[in-house]
Amino acid sequence: MAISKFLLVTMVLISLLVFRPVEANGNGDGDNLAVHTAGPEGANNPTYIPTSECGTACEARCSLASRHKMCLRACGTCCTRCNCVPPGTSGNQDLCPCYRDMLTHHGKHKCP
Structure with missing residues (x-):
C-alpha cells in the first residue's frame, strides 16, 4: 500500500514538471514581456x-494612436480575451x- 502511494505522488510530481508552461524573456532588446509556448493560445x-x-x-x-x-481600452479588451497583442504600433495581426x-x-475590426 505504501509503495502505491509513493508511486502516485512521484507520478504527480513528474507530470507537473513535464507539463508546465515554458517561459522565455523577450528578444533581448530590453522588453520583459514573457513569451509562452503553452497555454490557451500558446500552442x-x-x-x-x-x-x-x-x-x-x-x-x-497604442503609443502612436x-x-x-x-486605443488602450480596445486593446485591453482584446488582450484580455486573446492573451496576445501583435508587436509594433500597427499591422502584424496575423501573429x-x-x-x-x-x-x-x-x-469593423475591434482591435487596434
Whole structure:
C-alpha cells in the first residue's frame, strides 16, 4: 500500500514538471514581456502574454494612436480575451489570429 502511494505522488510530481508552461524573456532588446509556448493560445501563438502584462503591451501598441485612450481600452479588451497583442504600433495581426478576427457589432475590426 505504501509503495502505491509513493508511486502516485512521484507520478504527480513528474507530470507537473513535464507539463508546465515554458517561459522565455523577450528578444533581448530590453522588453520583459514573457513569451509562452503553452497555454490557451500558446500552442499556435508565439506572442502569448499573460493578462497581467496587457497594459504594457497595449501601451506600446497604442503609443502612436491619435485617440490614445480609446486605443488602450480596445486593446485591453482584446488582450484580455486573446492573451496576445501583435508587436509594433500597427499591422502584424496575423501573429495573433484571435486579435485579428475580433469584430465590433457593426462588423469593423475591434482591435487596434
